[in-house]
Amino acid sequence: MRAATVTPGRPDDLRVSEWPEPAALDGELLVEGLLVGLCHTDLEIINGRIDSLPPGRDRMVLFHESLGRVLTAPAGSGFEPGDLVAGMVRRPDPLPCKPCAAGRSDFCLNGDYTERGVSHLDGFGSQRWAVPAEYAVRLDPAVGDCGVLTEPTSIVAKAWDQVDIVGGRTFSTPAIALITGAGPIGLLAAMLGVQRGIEVHVLDRVATGVKPDLVRGLGATYHRELATVPAADVVIECTGVGPLMFESVLKLRRNAVAVLLGLSTSDAQTPLSPGNLNDTLVFGNAAVVGSVNSAPEHYRQAAAALARADQDWLRRLITRRVPLSRWTEALTRSDDDIKVAIELAM
Structure with a gap:
C-alpha cells in the first residue's frame, strides 16, 4: 500500500x-x-x-x-x-x-x-x-467526508468542556461568546457555540471571501476589529497571536472564562498593561485556561456535533x-x- x-x-x-x-x-x-x-x-x-x-x-x-x-x-x-x-x-x-x-x-x-x-x-x-x-x-454516515473534521472538532469540544467546568462555579449560563480566528478550529468552535444557543462573535482579519461567509452562514457575527466585539462570557482564542490573546482576554465580562487553544510561533515581545489584565481577572472573577489535545469523550461529542451540523455548511x-x-x-x-x-x- x-x-x-x-x-x-x-x-x-x-x-x-x-x-x-x-x-x-x-x-x-x-x-x-x-x-x-x-x-x-x-x-x-x-x-x-x-x-x-x-x-x-x-x-x-x-x-x-x-x-x-x-x-x-x-x-x-x-x-x-x-x-x-x-x-x-x-x-x-x-x-x-x-x-x-x-x-x-x-x-x-x-x-x-x-x-x-x-x-x-x-x-x-x-x-x-x-x-x-x-x-x-x-x-454518522450522513457526515460523509466531513468526518475528517472529527479530530479538530474534538479539540474545540474539550475547550467548551473547560468552559462548562470552570464556568460552573458561577451558577449561570454564558450568553455571548467571542472566537478569535476563522480557521478550521475557530469555525468549529463557533459552530459548537451556535449549537449551544449562544450569541457567537468571530474575529478575523480578512474582509471578504469564504471565512466571513461561513461565519454568517452559522448565524454568527463576523468582525475585523476587536473594538466592535461586545464583552463576552466566553472567549476561545484560536490564533496564538500574542497581542490578540491579551486583548481578547480584556473582553471578558464578570465571571467569564477564556480558553486558549492557539499555539504561538513567535517570541516577539508584546506591549501589555499587566495591571489592566490583573484587574480584569481579579475584579471580574474571570479565568483563563489553556487547553491542548482531547479525550475519548470529546471525540464522541465531536461526532455528535458533526451529525447535528448543517451538512451543506460543514462541507x-x-x-x-x-x-x-x-x-x-x-x-x-x-x-x-x-x-x-x-x-x-x-
Missing part, C-alpha cells in the same frame, strides 16, 4: 512510499483510509520542530486527522465492517500517571504519552491502518482536496483555504 511519509526536519524529503500492510491485532479494527486533513502541527513535524519518529526509525507516516471505513472488526467491539470511523490521536503514558490511568491522557503529567502521526507513532496517512477499538469513534469547510500521489501540494496554501484534505485512494 502507499503512504505519505516524512523524515522530520527534512522538508526536502517528502514522499509517497510503499509501506507495509498493517496487521490488526486482537481488539483492533482494520480500516481503509479515506481522507486525512492537513494541520499546522503537520508542518511543525515536517520542519523538525516536533520530535516525532517512532523508535529505531528514520521515516514515519504523517497526519493525525483521519477518516476511514472499517474493513474488519473484532466480535463485541461495537463496530461493523462498513462503519465510518475516525481514529483518536493520543495514547496514555505507559506508567501511567493519574490522569492517564483515569482515561484522560490529554492531561498527562509525565509527558510520556504517544500520538498517532505526531509523537513516536505512525499517523493515519496510509491507505489502510489499524487501531484499537477503544481509540476509534463511529461517525464548505473542506475547501481543497489533493490526491495522495501529489500530497505535498497540500502544503502550498491558497488564500481561501480552510481545511485541505488528502484523498488516500488516489
Whole structure:
C-alpha cells in the first residue's frame, strides 16, 4: 500500500512510499483510509520542530486527522465492517500517571504519552491502518467526508468542556461568546457555540471571501476589529497571536472564562498593561485556561456535533482536496483555504 511519509526536519524529503500492510491485532479494527486533513502541527513535524519518529526509525507516516471505513472488526467491539470511523490521536503514558490511568491522557503529567502521526507513532496517512477499538469513534454516515473534521472538532469540544467546568462555579449560563480566528478550529468552535444557543462573535482579519461567509452562514457575527466585539462570557482564542490573546482576554465580562487553544510561533515581545489584565481577572472573577489535545469523550461529542451540523455548511469547510500521489501540494496554501484534505485512494 502507499503512504505519505516524512523524515522530520527534512522538508526536502517528502514522499509517497510503499509501506507495509498493517496487521490488526486482537481488539483492533482494520480500516481503509479515506481522507486525512492537513494541520499546522503537520508542518511543525515536517520542519523538525516536533520530535516525532517512532523508535529505531528514520521515516514515519504523517497526519493525525483521519477518516476511514472499517474493513474488519473484532466480535463485541461495537463496530461493523462498513462503519465510518475516525481514529483518536493520543495514547496514555505507559506508567501511567493519574490522569492517564483515569482515561484522560490529554492531561498527562509525565509527558510520556504517544500520538498517532505526531509523537513516536505512525499517523493515519496510509491507505489502510489499524487501531484499537477503544481509540476509534463511529461517525454518522450522513457526515460523509466531513468526518475528517472529527479530530479538530474534538479539540474545540474539550475547550467548551473547560468552559462548562470552570464556568460552573458561577451558577449561570454564558450568553455571548467571542472566537478569535476563522480557521478550521475557530469555525468549529463557533459552530459548537451556535449549537449551544449562544450569541457567537468571530474575529478575523480578512474582509471578504469564504471565512466571513461561513461565519454568517452559522448565524454568527463576523468582525475585523476587536473594538466592535461586545464583552463576552466566553472567549476561545484560536490564533496564538500574542497581542490578540491579551486583548481578547480584556473582553471578558464578570465571571467569564477564556480558553486558549492557539499555539504561538513567535517570541516577539508584546506591549501589555499587566495591571489592566490583573484587574480584569481579579475584579471580574474571570479565568483563563489553556487547553491542548482531547479525550475519548470529546471525540464522541465531536461526532455528535458533526451529525447535528448543517451538512451543506460543514462541507464548505473542506475547501481543497489533493490526491495522495501529489500530497505535498497540500502544503502550498491558497488564500481561501480552510481545511485541505488528502484523498488516500488516489
